[in-house]
Amino acid sequence: MDGRGTDPTGRRLRRLPVARTAAGGFRLVANRSRRGARAGDAGGVYEERLSRRVDGAVVWRRGALPDVRRARVLPDGCMDLIWTAGGLLVAGPDTRAHLVDDVPGTSYVGLRFAPGTGPRVLGVPAHELRDARVPLDALWLGREVRELTDRVAEASDRARVLEDLAADRLRGVPDDPLSRAVAARLRAGGSVAAVARASGLSARQLHRRSLTAFGYGPKTLARVLRLERALRMARAGVPAASVAASAGYADQAHFSREVRELTGVQLSVLLSGRSSRRGAKRETEMPSGSRTTA
Numbered sequence: 001m002d003g004r005g006t007d008p009t010g011r012r013l014r015r016l017p018v019a020r021t022a023a024g025g026f027r028l029v030a031n032r033s034r035r036g037a038r039a040g041d042a043g044g045v046y047e048e049r050l051s052r053r054v055d056g057a058v059v060w061r062r063g064a065l066p067d068v069r070r071a072r073v074l075p076d077g078c079m080d081l082i083w084t085a086g087g088l089l090v091a092g093p094d095t096r097a098h099l100v101d102d103v104p105g106t107s108y109v110g111l112r113f114a115p116g117t118g119p120r121v122l123g124v125p126a127h128e129l130r131d132a133r134v135p136l137d138a139l140w141l142g143r144e145v146r147e148l149t150d151r152v153a154e155a156s157d158r159a160r161v162l163e164d165l166a167a168d169r170l171r172g173v174p175d176d177p178l179s180r181a182v183a184a185r186l187r188a189g190g191s192v193a194a195v196a197r198a199s200g201l202s203a204r205q206l207h208r209r210s211l212t213a214f215g216y217g218p219k220t221l222a223r224v225l226r227l228e229r230a231l232r233m234a235r236a237g238v239p240a241a242s243v244a245a246s247a248g249y250a251d252q253a254h255f256s257r258e259v260r261e262l263t264g265v266q267l268s269v270l271l272s273g274r275s276s277r278r279g280a281k282r283e284t285e286m287p288s289g290s291r292t293t294a
Contacts (some may be wrong), residue, residue, distance in 0.1 A: 032113045047156075048112075049126060052165040054170065056114030056180075061159065063109045071100050074231075074263055075224045077183070077214055079118030079126065081136070081162055082110040083152045088145060092129025093215030095224075097263045104185040109152075115221065116179035116213040123173075126215035179213040182206070186222045189229070189242040189248050227262050230255060232273060 016086065051057035075094035082089040084106055093115075119126045137145040137235055148165065155161045178199060185195045195218060196206040210218045230247040244255035259267045 001250060020182075032229045051111065051163055054111065054113070054117070056117060057163075057166065058112040059159045059163065060108075060110045060112060062108040062110075064105045065102050067104050069102045071102060072097050072264070073100060074227075076113075077115040077221050077224050077226060078112050078213075079122070079129065080110045080112045081118075081121070081166065083110055083149075083158055083162065084108050085153075088120075088149050088152065090129060090130045090134050090136055090139060092134075093118075093126055095131055095216055095220060095267075098131075099264075109158045109162065110176060111159065111166060113166070114180075115183040117170075119213060120173050120176060121169050123169075125212045127211040130215040144167075173290040176213065179209065182210065182218065183214070183225075184223070186218060187229075189226065190222075192218045192222060223258065223262065227258060231270065240267060 045063045046060065048058050048060035051059050073094065074097045075231050077093055080091040081094055082091060086106075089100075089206060113121060116126075118129075122129075122139055135145075136148075148161075152158045152161045182195055182199055185198060186192075190198070192206070193203070196203050199206060201209065207217045210216065214221050226247055226249075229251070233243045233246060238246070240255060241252045245254045247255070249255040249258065256267060259265075259270070263270060
């Protein structure tokens with residue numbers, strides 16, 4: 001199944017800066033364009049919180065923007081179930097950053113699954129949705145999706161409907177503690193070989209399981225998660241050389257190459273939030289991994 005290019009309403013909106021509260025939740029932060037203007041002053045305010053029903057998931061909401069805005073979405077190993085006025089969409093795991101143009105006047109509500117959870121909810125191996133955005137009715141029966149879309153549209157708390165749906169579907173499928181453990185070990189900086197040994201798997205077995213659970217092999221997931229750790233430190237003001245050493249890169253040049261390969265821009269661009277004008281479009285950074293930018 002290849003759903004590339006079938007997204008009728010725009011694409012996943014993710015990863016704006018948030019601040020973690022003392023209680024472990026998140027507080028709202030206004031979206032900032034690369035020039036530092038408050039996008040919230042003209043709509044587009046973003047907020048997110050940890051899901052109360054789905055372990056490791058994040059509920060997020062984005063208000064409508066008044067104009068076309070280009071966002072750079074960074075890879076994070078996650079999958080999202082998204083509601084817009086145009087229907088329900090699924091965003092698969094990304095291998096590279098991509099630029100998306102938000103549709104003016106469109107708001108979003110989404111449920112972002114932790115790595116490995118999305119396929120269990122959706123019933124589709126993650127690698128079939130890699131780098132893709134597809135309508136949910138490309139994966140599930142049309143009537144089921146229409147009924148769900150109506151429920152979400154009519155609900156006073158649309159995010160709760162998405163959470164309930166995911167929680168119900170997870171109760172009907174086997175748990176997958178091994179995939180959670182693999183993601184946690186890779187996130188902590190473990191090597192692929194060490195993670196395979198700790199998981200009781202051969203390298204080939206780990207690769208196959210990772211394709212199904214995460215959308216790509218453990219080496220790619222490790223690169224994505226390492227970049228999250230590195231960008232979190234860099235945004236906190238840690239010098240690039242120190243970031244490279246702490247995050248496990250060979251040196252600062254290696255870190256710089258990984259940033260360019262996975263995000264499409266230099267580290268200085270990600271950190272500065274510089275804006276570019278392309279006709280009527282404004283480009284806005286969408287930092288990856290809310291759990292790591294808090």
